[in-house]
Amino acid sequence: xxxxWVGSRGTIRDYTDFSASRDAEAVRKAIRGIGTDxxxxxxxxxxxxxxxxxxxxxxxRAAAGKDMKDDLKSDLSGNLEHVMVxxxxxxxxxxxxxxxxxxxxxxxxxxxLIEILASRSSKQMKEVSEAYYTVYKRSLRDDISSDTSGDxxxxxxxxxxxxxxxxxxxxxxxxKKEAEVxxxxxxxxxxxxxDKFTEILCLRSMxxxxxxxxxxxxxxxxxxxxxxxxxxxxxxxxxxxxxxKCVNNTPxxxxxxxHQSLKGAGTDEFxxxxxMVSRSEIDLLDIxxxxxxxxxxxxxxxxxSDTSGDYETTLLRICGGDx
Numbered sequence: 001x002x003x004x005w006v007g008s009r010g011t012i013r014d015y016t017d018f019s020a021s022r023d024a025e026a027v028r029k030a031i032r033g034i035g036t037d038x039x040x041x042x043x044x045x046x047x048x049x050x051x052x053x054x055x056x057x058x059x060x061r062a063a064a065g066k067d068m069k070d071d072l073k074s075d076l077s078g079n080l081e082h083v084m085v086x087x088x089x090x091x092x093x094x095x096x097x098x099x100x101x102x103x104x105x106x107x108x109x110x111x112x113l114i115e116i117l118a119s120r121s122s123k124q125m126k127e128v129s130e131a132y133y134t135v136y137k138r139s140l141r142d143d144i145s146s147d148t149s150g151d152x153x154x155x156x157x158x159x160x161x162x163x164x165x166x167x168x169x170x171x172x173x174x175x176k177k178e179a180e181v182x183x184x185x186x187x188x189x190x191x192x193x194x195d196k197f198t199e200i201l202c203l204r205s206m207x208x209x210x211x212x213x214x215x216x217x218x219x220x221x222x223x224x225x226x227x228x229x230x231x232x233x234x235x236x237x238x239x240x241x242x243x244x245k246c247v248n249n250t251p252x253x254x255x256x257x258x259h260q261s262l263k264g265a266g267t268d269e270f271x272x273x274x275x276m277v278s279r280s281e282i283d284l285l286d287i288x289x290x291x292x293x294x295x296x297x298x299x300x301x302x303x304x305s306d307t308s309g310d311y312e313t314t315l316l317r318i319c320g321g322d323x
Contacts, residue, residue, distance in 0.1 A: 003051065003091075004121060004123040004124050004127065005050065005091035005092070005124065005281060005282065006049070006051075006281045006282065007281065007282035007283050009282065009283040009284070009285045009286045010279070010280055010281035010282055010283065010284055010285065011280055011281075011284040011285055011288075011318060011319065011320030011321070012046065012047070012048075012049060012280045012281050012284075012318065012320070013049060013281070014048075014049045014051070014052060015047050015048045015049070015052060018048065018052055020052070020055035020056050020058065020059040021059045021063075023044050023048065023052075023056045023059070024056050024057075024059035024060040024062075024063055024064075024068075025063065026040055026044060027040070027041065027044060027056060027060060027068065028060065028063065028064055031071050031072070031075050036075050036076065038076075038080070038310045039310075041072075041076075041084065042310060042313055042314050042317060044056070045084060045087045045088065045314075046087070046314060046317035046318055047317075049281060050087075050090065050091055050281060053087060053088050054088075054090060056068070056088075057069065057088055068088060069085055069088055069089070072084050072085055072088065073085060078311070079269050079273070079307075079311040080309070080310045080311045080314065082269065082273055083273045083276075083277065083311065083314050083315065083318075084314070086273050086274070086277040087277055087318075090131070091124075091127075091278065092124070092127035092128050092130070092131040093131045093134075093135060094274075094277065094278060095116055095120070095124070095128040095131070095278065096128050096129075096131040096132035096135055096136075096140070097135070098112060098116060098274050099112075099113065099116060099128070099132065099140065099143075100132070100135075100136060100143070101270070102116075103143055103144070103147040108147050108148065109270075110148075110152075110235045110238065111238075111271070112270065112271065112274070113144075113148075113156065114235070114238055114239045114242045115242065115257060115271075115274075115275075116128075116274075117156055117159040117160060117239075118159065118239060118242035118243045118245075118246050118253075119242075119246050119250060119253065119254070120159075121164070121166060122162040122163060122164045122165075122166055123162070123166065124162075125159065125160060125161070125162030125164075126162040128140070129141075129160060129162065140160055141157055141160055141161075144156050144157055144160055145157065148235075150236065151194040151195075151198065151236040152234065152235040152236040152239060154194075154195070154198055155198045155201075155202055155236060155239055155240070156239065158198055158199075158202040158203065159202050163202075163203055164202065164203055164204070164205065164206075165203065165204055165205040165208065166205060167205050167208075168205070168207055169207075170205075170207050170208050170210075170211050171208065171211075172211065174208065174212075175208065175211035175212040175214070175215045176215050178200050178204070178212045178215075179212050179213075179215035179216040179218070179219055180219065181196055181200065182196065182197065182200060182212070182216055182224070182227075183216060183219050183220050183227075184196075185197060186227050186228075186230075186231045187220050187222065187227050187230075187231070192231045192232065194232070194236065197228075197232075197240060200212070201240055201243045201244070202243070206246070206247050209243075209244075209247045210247050210248070213244065213247065213248070224244055225241060225244055228240045228241055228244065229241070249290065250283065251283050251286035251287040251289070251290045252290040252293075252294065254275050254279055254283075254287045254290075255287050255288075255290040255291040255294055255295075255299070256294065257271060257275055258271075258272065258275055258276075258287070258291060258299060258302075259291065259294070259295055259302070261275070262302050262303065262306045267306050267307065272303075272315070275287075276315055276318045276319065277318065280318050284318070284319070284320065285320070287299070288300075288319065288320075288321075288323050289323065291323075292323045298322050298323040299319055299323070300316060300319050300321065300322040300323065301322065303315050303316060303319060304316065
């Protein structure tokens with residue numbers, strides 16, 4: 001059964017000469033010794049796929065009687081700990097935890113909510129919702145509901161439901177019709193009918209939306225982005241724009257997010273870790289190419305100049321190469 005978390009453009013693939021018990025033993029030694037052997041941990045976790053890391057964790061528990069993730073947590077610290085724990089977490093659980101962190105406490109991290117919900121497929125969202133309930137005994141929908149409001153909440157909930165169509169077949173007639181609907185709901189109207197935007201942008205398949213956006217440009221002589229920027233505001237606008245970016249070019253969307261996390265005064269490790277780990281088996285090669293195209297330098301060199309130590313080494317290994 002192919003995982004919905006594995007694509008063909010990742011930097012990390014299954015390790016060929018894999019032995020879960022051998023790796024588990026090496027991880028145990030690396031943690032148990034005097035001082036942690038970070039090098040071994042980095043070598044193993046950045047060269048095994050997530051599915052293989054889960055098998056290592058299983059073997060580790062059988063041999064050590066303890067949870068590998070807990071041992072890593074108590075043995076490592078700071079950014080290295082965060083990225084290592086991320087690597088050994090199943091993808092759906094990782095997303096669920098990132099969503100929970102984005103909603104916990106006094107402020108909501110809307111950017112993270114938007115990034116995850118705008119970019120995941122329906123199948124992925126269904127797994128994330130299940131994982132969320134398993135881990136927190138609460139529904140993701142309820143937490144989003146109590147943490148957001150208005151049109152923004154409505155759109156997030158639609159995405160969280162995982163009801164976006166996944167077919168690759170496109171319907172030219174429907175694209176024309178829905179481009180009209182969007183035009184009439186926004187540009188043409190005094191006041192905007194936000195529900196129409198939510199319905200179409202959160203439920204139609206990505207290829208279908210691409211066609212609809214082309215038709216939209218024909219009708220309104222503006223891109224859908226320009227219309228959204230003119231008609232909407234706040235987090236709802238940010239979410240719709242994120243969806244449009246993912247429709248047009250998902251790797252470019254992530255390249256831009258990575259750039260924002262690396263530039264400026266401090267590094268946003270929360271975002272950096274999430275994207276590097278969650279895209280490492282899906283499309284990180286394409287994200288690297290887009291990064292180079294957009295910013296004139298490689299993602300590798302940007303990470304290198306912004307991080308240090310074992311944390312830097314780990315991220316560079318996930319990155320997989322310099323462009």
